[in-house]
Amino acid sequence: MMFLNVIWHSLLNRKGTVLLALISVAISIFVLLGVEHIRHQAKESFNKTVSGVDLVVGARTGQLNLLLYAVFRMGNATNNIAWESYRELAADPKVAWTIPISLGDSHRGFRVVGTTQDYFTHFRFGQNTPLSFSQGQPFSQLFDVVIGADLAKKLGYRLNDEIILAHGLGQASFSLHDDHPFKVVGILRPTGTPVDQALYVSLQGMEAIHLNWKNGVKIPARKTSLDALAERDLTPKSITAFLVGLKSKMTTFHVQRQINTYSKEPLLAILPGIALTELWQMMGVMENTLRLISLLVLFSSLLGLSVMLLSSLRERRREIALFRAIGASPFFVFMIIQTEALLITLTGVLVAMLALTMSIQFAQSFLVENYGVFIDSFAFNSETLGILSLILAGTLLLGLIPALSAYRMSLHYGLATRS
Known part of the structure; x- marks a missing residue:
């Protein structure tokens, strides 16, 4: 509980930059999930x-x-x-x-x-x-x-x-x-x-x-x-x-x-x-292009999240030094940074899924009337689980950059900070 409380107050202290990172991650996940859902539903709609x-x-x-x-x-x-x-x-x-x-x-x-x-x-x-x-x-x-x-x-x-x-x-x-x-x-x-x-x-x-x-x-x-x-x-x-x-x-x-x-x-x-x-074969190139663009957008957002956490370490030297002074291990500091990245990403996932659900509800009639394609409401399934697992794995991987930097910093800095 204390661990999560520390993370929560740390994020609140940097709420401006955290909010921007959250919005960026949410938009990229929205694009990725939206492309996959619409692609799958369009095929189902045509096939049935x-x-x-x-x-x-x-x-x-x-x-x-x-x-x-x-x-x-x-x-x-x-x-x-x-x-x-x-x-x-x-x-x-x-x-x-x-x-x-x-x-x-x-x-x-x-x-x-x-x-x-x-x-x-x-x-x-x-x-x-x-x-x-x-x-x-x-x-x-x-x-x-x-x-x-x-x-x-x-x-x-x-x-x-x-x-x-x-x-x-x-x-x-x-x-x-x-x-x-x-x-x-x-x-x-x-x-x-x-x-x-x-x-x-x-x-x-x-x-x-x-x-x-x-x-x-x-x-x-x-x-x-x-x-x-x-x-x-x-x-x-x-x-x-x-x-x-x-x-x-x-x-x-x-x-x-x-x-x-x-x-x-x-x-x-x-x-x-x-x-x-034949239609799906013709659409295959476009589908793969949309997937690639979505993945690149996601990668850039997660990389931006990593850069945000990395740049905040300079401001958090006293915080890290204080953790070390009260007996926290370098691994504790490492886990704080990784958990912050995961929390921001998970919140982005929830925001993206909610936005996608609402967007589909509003767009259903337009797609049917203009394109004859019926898109079901967004639902959590095995394919979505696979995409979210990929997102979380990417978050942990890119989160290693600021987390390892914080780990090394915690080994070298004491209560007296360097100028």
């Missing part, structure tokens, strides 16, 4: 977005671009797929189910997905978990819409509310499909994936709101009534992409080759897992 899908099919492009816009709603398609081509490929005996996807519209910055009820039947996320509804049911009428959990929470929508879709993407749009508003008939349960950030309408509903548009521009003074729409053939002319589930995994590469060599139009079929692996 889609499950049980054997192939993702779209117009010929890079496989990462196809994966991003078809599954994660990021980016845009280079071209569409003709409806006839989709129907022909979907009718293949080796195909168990398909989910057509039509993109291009939005609502207050959130993507609109045109699809069929097969989306709610066959789509899986996480560990093969099906979609479920917290309220309502799938769309059944032409102008029904199902919304994701985060969208409903952020915009405050409830069942039977009306929603007007906008042409194109973006937070603000002046090209509105205000002729026929959609009615909310279902709200999905949270999934922690981009599913929570989208609106889902039928392909026929998507086709209906574009009847009076040409080249992305609304034709003035033209409106189609509901009765007229009931008589129209609203089969879509094209879709953006489609997801494929096969009856047998053994046929995956055969079907992929069949689609990639499709003669009627250039198409690309990709395996989601392989595309994600």
Whole structure:
């Protein structure tokens, strides 16, 4: 108890420099833990977005671009797929189910997905978990819409509310499909994936709101009534992409080759897992660079802590001499310096973890809305324990510099200090 009391009063006596060292250490640990947590959570968020899908099919492009816009709603398609081509490929005996996807519209910055009820039947996320509804049911009428959990929470929508879709993407749009508003008939349960950030309408509903548009521009003074729409053939002319589930995994590469060599139009079929692996390989260099920068920031902060303790020894010669006069051993002085370094670092760890927890809470909605990445709250785990062990080991190692200097000083100085 006396040992800790001595350390506490010693730190209070130098509270200005100690506070600066503490802030520096806390910031560096915050950066290191933040980079590791976000890196890990981003991978988990991407990996659990889609499950049980054997192939993702779209117009010929890079496989990462196809994966991003078809599954994660990021980016845009280079071209569409003709409806006839989709129907022909979907009718293949080796195909168990398909989910057509039509993109291009939005609502207050959130993507609109045109699809069929097969989306709610066959789509899986996480560990093969099906979609479920917290309220309502799938769309059944032409102008029904199902919304994701985060969208409903952020915009405050409830069942039977009306929603007007906008042409194109973006937070603000002046090209509105205000002729026929959609009615909310279902709200999905949270999934922690981009599913929570989208609106889902039928392909026929998507086709209906574009009847009076040409080249992305609304034709003035033209409106189609509901009765007229009931008589129209609203089969879509094209879709953006489609997801494929096969009856047998053994046929995956055969079907992929069949689609990639499709003669009627250039198409690309990709395996989601392989595309994600390529994504992580591309991100590997950036991940390692961020790790290196974080470690260098941490090293510089711990080195600064060591320099602060070392520079304070000149002011503490009387204190050290007094310890020796009352019988304290040089090892006692050595342990005081090392314990001070550890206390400052441990306090920095606690401050950094608290700041990281609060920052993630504030940033969660921003990351999901803008990047489709769901970051869980910061939690202590084995990986965090490994990082903290590394930090403490570095503190003890760099703390040897001032601690050994104090040890040698305690051997040479008595009550009479040198000028």
